[in-house]
Amino acid sequence: MxxxxxxxxxxxxxxxxVVERLPDGTCILYIDRHLLHEVTSPQxxxxxxxxxxxxxxxxxxxxxxxxxxxxxxxRVPSDIKEEDSRIQVETLEKNVVEFGVPYIPILDKRxxxxxxxxxxxxxxxxxxxxxxxxxxxxxxxxxGALAFGIGTSEVEHVxxxxxLLQAPQKNMRIDVSGTLxxxxxxxxxxxxxxxxIGTAGGNGHVIEYTGDTIRALDMAGRMTVSNMTIxxxxxxxxxxxxxxxxxxxxGRDFAPKGDAWExxxxxxxxxxxxxxxxxxxxxxxxxxEIAPMVTWGTxxxxxxxxTGVIPNPMDIEDEGKRAQHQRMLDYMGLQAGQRxxxxxxxxxxxxxxxxxxxxxxxxxxxVAKGRKVAxxxxxxxxxxxxxxKLQAEQEGLDRILxxxxxEWRDPCCSMCLGMNPDKLTPGQRSASTSNRNFEGRQGxxxxxxxxxxxxxxxxxxxxxxxxxxxxx
Amino acid sequence: xxxxxTLTGIAAPxxxxxxxxxxxxxxRFLKTIxxxxxxxxxFDALRYNKDGSENPDFVLNQEPYRKAEVLxxxxxxxxxxxxxxxxxxxxxxxxxxVIAPDFADIFxxxxxxxxxxxxxxxxxxxxxxxxxxxxxxxxxxxxxxxxQVVVRPSGEEIPFxxxxxxxxxxxxxxxxxxxxxxxxxxxxxxxxxxxxEQSWMPSTFA
Numbered sequence: 001m002x003x004x005x006x007x008x009x010x011x012x013x014x015x016x017x018v019v020e021r022l023p024d025g026t027c028i029l030y031i032d033r034h035l036l037h038e039v040t041s042p043q044x045x046x047x048x049x050x051x052x053x054x055x056x057x058x059x060x061x062x063x064x065x066x067x068x069x070x071x072x073x074x075r076v077p078s079d080i081k082e083e084d085s086r087i088q089v090e091t092l093e094k095n096v097v098e099f100g101v102p103y104i105p106i107l108d109k110r111x112x113x114x115x116x117x118x119x120x121x122x123x124x125x126x127x128x129x130x131x132x133x134x135x136x137x138x139x140x141x142x143x144g145a146l147a148f149g150i151g152t153s154e155v156e157h158v159x160x161x162x163x164l165l166q167a168p169q170k171n172m173r174i175d176v177s178g179t180l181x182x183x184x185x186x187x188x189x190x191x192x193x194x195x196x197i198g199t200a201g202g203n204g205h206v207i208e209y210t211g212d213t214i215r216a217l218d219m220a221g222r223m224t225v226s227n228m229t230i231x232x233x234x235x236x237x238x239x240x241x242x243x244x245x246x247x248x249x250x251g252r253d254f255a256p257k258g259d260a261w262e263x264x265x266x267x268x269x270x271x272x273x274x275x276x277x278x279x280x281x282x283x284x285x286x287x288x289e290i291a292p293m294v295t296w297g298t299x300x301x302x303x304x305x306x307t308g309v310i311p312n313p314m315d316i317e318d319e320g321k322r323a324q325h326q327r328m329l330d331y332m333g334l335q336a337g338q339r340x341x342x343x344x345x346x347x348x349x350x351x352x353x354x355x356x357x358x359x360x361x362x363x364x365x366x367v368a369k370g371r372k373v374a375x376x377x378x379x380x381x382x383x384x385x386x387x388x389k390l391q392a393e394q395e396g397l398d399r400i401l402x403x404x405x406x407e408w409r410d411p412c413c414s415m416c417l418g419m420n421p422d423k424l425t426p427g428q429r430s431a432s433t434s435n436r437n438f439e440g441r442q443g444x445x446x447x448x449x450x451x452x453x454x455x456x457x458x459x460x461x462x463x464x465x466x467x468x469x470x471x472x
Numbered sequence: 473x474x475x476x477x478t479l480t481g482i483a484a485p486x487x488x489x490x491x492x493x494x495x496x497x498x499x500r501f502l503k504t505i506x507x508x509x510x511x512x513x514x515f516d517a518l519r520y521n522k523d524g525s526e527n528p529d530f531v532l533n534q535e536p537y538r539k540a541e542v543l544x545x546x547x548x549x550x551x552x553x554x555x556x557x558x559x560x561x562x563x564x565x566x567x568x569x570v571i572a573p574d575f576a577d578i579f580x581x582x583x584x585x586x587x588x589x590x591x592x593x594x595x596x597x598x599x600x601x602x603x604x605x606x607x608x609x610x611x612x613x614x615x616x617x618x619x620q621v622v623v624r625p626s627g628e629e630i631p632f633x634x635x636x637x638x639x640x641x642x643x644x645x646x647x648x649x650x651x652x653x654x655x656x657x658x659x660x661x662x663x664x665x666x667x668x669e670q671s672w673m674p675s676t677f678a
Contacts, residue, residue: 019655019658019659019662020655020658022637024635024636024637026635026637028652028655028658028659030659030662030663030666032673033676039502039503039555040554040555040556042504042505042506043505043506043507043556046505046506051649053649056659057663058676058677059675059676059677060675060676061676062676067502068503082503084503084504085503087503087505088503088504088505091505102676102677102678122674123676125673125674128673133554133556134553134554135552135553135554135578137554149553149554149578150554150578150581151554151555151556151559151578151581151582151585152507152556152582153556153582153585153586153648154581154582154585156649157648157649157652160649160652160653161649161652161653161656161659162659162663163652163659165637165648165651165652167635199490199548199551200490200547200548200551200574200576203548203574203575203576203577204577230552230578233548233551233576233577234577235577235578253678254674254676254678255674256672256673256674260671260672260674261672263671263672264670264672264673267670267672299490299492299551320487320489320546321489324488324489417494417499418498418499418500419499419500419502419503426522436492436494436552438492438494438495438552439494439495439517440494440495440498440517441494441499444498444517444522445522
């Protein structure tokens with residue numbers, strides 16, 4: 001591609017990583033960082049073993065266990081009570097030794113959810129390609145990296161070749177402009193975006209988020225937006241690196257230091273999209289389309305402002321869609337026309353790779369301070385990493401939350417996807433800061449509503465969905 | 473990986489949009505270190521009642537669809553997680569082809585790596601195929617990858633598009649890694665260049 005043609009951020013990263021373009025257009029794409037966890041890697045290691053292959057570049061991989069780790073009690077792998085969870089974690093620990101993969105042990109304070117610790121440790125850097133066998137790898141796009149989720153066959157492919165076979169993706173720009181209203185966060189921005197473009201709106205595209213609303217988000221807010229890109233169908237969601245990104249990364253464990261930092265910085269500053277670069281699809285939104293949002297259905301695109309009422313299926317013309325809408329209401333135990341603020345909640349989950357950062361815990365503690373969790377409501381706060389937990393405890397956030405009646409847990413994916421003991425029981429309704437409200441996602445028969453951390457805390461102390469703007 | 477050339481089999485209708493990966497295989501069944509054995513949990517929440525008995529209303533619990541090799545669904549099939557357990561569960565059940573108007577990107581990629589052919593056909597055609605499939609065992613559908621056609625029970629042929637590289641891999645049952653390793657020299661050259669240009673890139677050993 002000509003260097004003079006204006007290019008997008010995505011084009012630049014892609015071009016810089018093409019090892020070879022095959023005749024049909026498929027590219028062998030070089031991968032700078034591979035993050036591994038215990039759920040999607042065992043079959044890949046087994047594949048290598050059977051084929052007698054090794055990792056080509058173990059110095060570009062790093063592993064951590066996160067999905068299966070209990071959030072209360074012993075965190076020693078051999079103490080994990082659920083046998084299949086224990087086997088998965090122990091298998092990872094054996095595999096990293098056998099194949100020489102850098103590993104962050106569970107008892108290390110840096111352990112945490114893979115998408116929290118990548119940025120936190122400075123492993124995720126602008127202009128790099130980052131993959132992981134996990135769809136929320138899109139998170140790292142907030143730092144200006146091309147980061148996307150892959151399946152286990154591709155995990156094995158990266159291990160063996162440090163590359164992936166990828167067809168070029170289209171460029172999509174989502175521009176959000178204006179000042180966010182009171183109580184609105186990155187979570188509300190991304191939920192509103194998914195509500196607008198739909199859960200398949202980004203299929204086949206890489207999204208770049210632009211506009212002053214995005215620029216004004218802190219890094220945690222940006223990561224929340226990029227994280228949920230996959231819920232809009234796009235595998236990667238990028239935000240151009242800027243001074244805030246560089247300030248965030250400087251001095252982190254794995255980030256370049258000294259001269260290397262200066263060289264990296266010079267390169268990173270060349271990455272933002274050139275004026276006049278072409279996007280295949282563009283979507284424009286304004287901040288006044290965004291309020292504190294709550295999902296009501298079983299896909300993340302079914303989202304309304306907290307002040308809204310449950311949409312009526314009878315308003316839908318298409319018969320199939322109307323039936324599907326009604327089915328969702330039945331599953332969710334909701335009625336058309338019901339006000340969200342009249343819907344009672346059973347469980348609050350604050351955490352996950354979407355909203356498990358220190359800023360998220362601060363937002364929850366701010367609402368919780370001096371209030372009490374409503375009777376009959378269970379409220380979990382699960383920091384995204386050991387470092388987030390330590391920071392929160394240094395700031396006294398754990399005490400504020402505990403005094404308010406929240407539970408203060410150890411880091412893990414927890415109730416985001418019910419692979420560890422934290423689950424909803426059938427019919428239980430959650431206000432959750434996680435990313436998916438699919439049927440059964442948080443436990444069989446569980447009813448999930450996606451919200452921001454402040455909205456989750458407001459629901460905890462109210463016992464129903466509540467407008468966080470009314471909490472000082 | 474098994475080759476995929478021509479498949480003639482029973483198609484099961486699953487006329488729903490946004491069939492997500494948690495629906496295909498719920499997260500609690502991902503706690504395996506193998507690729508096989510997941511078929512019994514395919515569509516677990518739809519397929520089984522709360523007491524573990526089969527839900528007789530679910531299509532894959534009905535004859536002849538228990539032996540279905542093709543699924544017909546609607547938009548955005550496979551959305552959600554990157555879990556390859558989704559195609560593994562389909563394959564373990566016996567599904568080798570999914571036909572839908574469109575697919576989520578990661579699921580689409582994962583399918584090819586496991587010898588499952590995802591076929592994109594317009595919604596109206598999928599609706600016809602759903603109607604065909606309701607004819608049961610007399611309504612076998614043929615998917616001919618070489619000729620890139622789906623053949624309805626009536627004999628009508630419906631052409632479909634497919635990326636030539638993926639078609640080549642599927643027809644020959646080729647493993648991606650073996651293909652890429654043929655370009656080993658190019659990867660070496662790229663890495664040498666990168667080491668010089670981006671010497672700031674940190675190692676994960678620290």
